[in-house]
Amino acid sequence: MRTRLAIRIDAILEPWFPERRVFLRSDNDTRLIRLRPMTQLLGFAGSASVVAWAIVATAILLMDSIGAGNFREQAKRDQRSYETRLNQLAEERDSRAAEAVAAQARFNLALEQISDMQSKLLASEISRTELETGIEVIQSNLRDAMQQRDQARGRLAVLQQITDPSNPAANAQGHDETLDFMVSALADTATERDQILADAQQALRDAEDLQFQIKLMEDQNDQIFRQLEDAMTISVEPLDKMFRAAGLSTKSLIDQVRANHAGQGGPLMPMSFSTKGEEPSADELRANRILRQLDQLNLYRIAASKAPFAKPVKNSVRFTSGFGYRRDPKTGGRRLHKGADFAGPTGTPIYSTADGVIIHAGWSSGYGRLIKIQHAFGIETRYAHLSKIRVKVGQRVSRGDRIGDMGNTGRSTGTHLHYEVRVGGKPQNPMTYIKAANDVF
Structure with missing residues (x-):
């Protein structure tokens, strides 16, 4: 059955693959090899498969080589872009560092200024208290002088009433002595009154000058406070941004630093200028707010020194x-x-x-x-x-x-x-x- 099928297939393939005979001759023998159509078809199919495989493999290798070359070029471009970005970041880091140093210098200068202004403010408070006390003493002396003047006028009226007008010759000498005494007393009282009025007016002018100086100090204080607040904003915001960019909870970090920080550099105590139990002024509240920000800045810097924010x-x-x-460089996975x-x-x-x-x-x-x-x-x-x-x-x-x-x-x-x-x-x-x-x- 198989021989008949093979004969039929050979007959079908005969027009395309005619039977060929190959003679192999040696010195002593001659051999004949018959290449039937089916055998030729199988040989042709095998050769075609090998050639097709070689073509496909060569194409794959070429494509892989071209792709690898493109990948390397892309990697080099990415590398150059990243290095350029690193250089830009380094320049930005240097500029930010310079700004931070400048802000710190401004902050230190403003802190010295507010310290001087606090000393001047305390001195002005003491001067104002002393001036108010002096004005009270001057007013008390003025009241006493006016009382003495009224008493002298009363005694003069009494003397005029008891003088006998029927004997003017006898009473002339007494009138002259009394009048001399009263004129002298009134002159002394008027002089003392004028001096007290002059002292009072001078005290009022001093008070006005002091109020003007206090106003200037308040304006300078406000300017110093604004500089301090700006310096705190410049100093605190970059640190807060740095922690948040790293995905760290700023509240948790600050709480841990505050809990573990028991040495120098701890929380700053609020300041107060009043010793009478009065409510703090707006300047005191503002100064205490800056002190709290200073404490926060100090805690931020401590936290930053403990976290790996560096290359x-x-x-x-x-x-x-x-x-x-x-892609793993060893296994490729x-x-x-x-x-x-x-x-x-x-x-x-x-x-x-x-x-x-x-x-x-x-x-x-x-x-x-x-x-x-x-x-x-x-x-x-x-x-x-x-x-x-x-x-x-x-x-x-x-x-x-x-x-x-x-x-x-x-x-x-x-x-x-x-x-x-x-x-x-x-x-x-x-x-x-x-x-x-x-x-x-």
Whole structure:
């Protein structure tokens, strides 16, 4: 059955693939090979399959090569764009730092001015109290002089009544003596009255001058208060923006710092100029509000020094990989990259990004030589693939301290730093903290 089917198929294929005979001759023998139409068809189909496979494979390789070239060009363009952006951020950071320094200088100057104005205000209060007391004494003396004048007039009337008009010659001498005494007494009283009036008028002029000086001091106080309020706004808002940009709760941070901060630099006590239990004035309320803002600014700065708002590398480096899912450089699969990579020469100094305690300094699988630092507020930073570790477990470090050198240890394809920030054990994007710090530091 199979032979008949093969014969029929050969007959059908005969017009396209006629039977061919191949003679293989040697010195001693001659062999005949018959190539039937079906055999030729199978050979042709196999050859065509091989050629088609070669064409498809070549096309795939070419497309992959072209795609890889485009990806590299895109990566280079992205790298150049990112480096340009980093330079711009560095310039913005420097300008913000200069503005912060200028604002701090203005704030210190305004603080000195308000201190001087407080001293002058206290002195003016004392002078006004003394002047009011002097005016009361002058008024009391004036009342006494007027009473004495009235008494002298009464005695003069009595003397005129008791004088006997029927004996003018006998009483002339008495009248002259009485009149001389009364004229002298009235002259003294008038002189004393004029002096008291002059003193009173001078006191009133002094009071007016003092009121004018107090008004000038109030205007200067208002200007100083405005400068202080502007300086506080310039100083506090960037810090608040920095914490919020990093996803941190400012209220929680301030509460933790206030709870743990028991040394110098604690909360500022409100000021009061009154010792009589009176309600505070508008200036006192305004000054106390500024003092509360100063306390808040102090707590913000303490919190900022304890959080990793800084770059771990100060030298010129290349940003090679960010936080998030990416193609794994070893396996090619899609994996979560839990930090940021900065590439540079071997031995590039690595610095702590905040105050903290070293909790790990040694080899770790995949990370190579690894340093872990525990900071405040449950924040932890990691520095991986180092060539050298310069700290020990338990050692306290500050922001900017050199802790190691860049290397290529562990699961790495080249010399770089793998930098992580974790809050409560969960990885966060380190660039969020670095970019947020550019607004202040």
